[in-house]
Amino acid sequence: MACPQDTRRPVFVGPPEGTFAQWASSDALGSRWLVVSSAPESILNYGAGPRTLYKVRIPIPASGHLDLRTYLWHVNRTGSQRYIAFVLRLENASTAWSYTGFRKEDAAQGIVAAGICTVAAHLYGTLSLVGDGTGEVAANGTLVLGPYTLTNNAFHGAVHEV
């Protein structure tokens, strides 16, 4: 865990200019994605065995290139120690995919501190390369990060840029 960056001061900005009248200049739905969640995913008592948590699927555009930044937030409320891992793959893909400049930061402090850490790492450009940041995943292959230990009531956050 490396987030030595200074905490930046908040900057207050005014309301956005314009109205929905400018809607026509927006991109077509599907060319850009913003998936929003207002809270970390809390894992409650579900028994045992591996389970999939929240999953985001983004279609690769016609250019064949997709830039993706993902913040991951999970809290263990199961009452016992669990482990989490992060998975990246193509759905039902019979073709390989590749990446360059794959960077990430993990944060396992409290929710607020972890949020500040991951965002600071993002803003300061100090995300860590995954390996050398470059790789190719074979057809039907999967890239897995972890598993990370998650004690009861512990939180794990991360930001990925791929």
Added chain:
Amino acid sequence: MTGTPEKLFETYAIVTDDPANLGTYASPILDSGTHIRGSWPHCAQRVASQTLQAQANQIATFELALGQAGEPDRIRIQKRTEDEHGKDNEGLYGVDT
């Protein structure tokens, strides 16, 4: 990342009680009631509080302004039909806000 156009790129997390057993990365999805997620209505309220506007049917779709130079002025956010977590999930419908 670079891949075949129109293929779906997935990113997700898995949870397990055994670090040696990751379920081959394709495990059953947690049932409703076994976990809590952020909610779309809550998201829409937060957007509104920052003077951005939300559509009336904000559970399904809402719009906000980005306002960055060179960026699109508006983006529409829509709950995707392929999001399998959106069905029968209390968290997505505001119960846990």
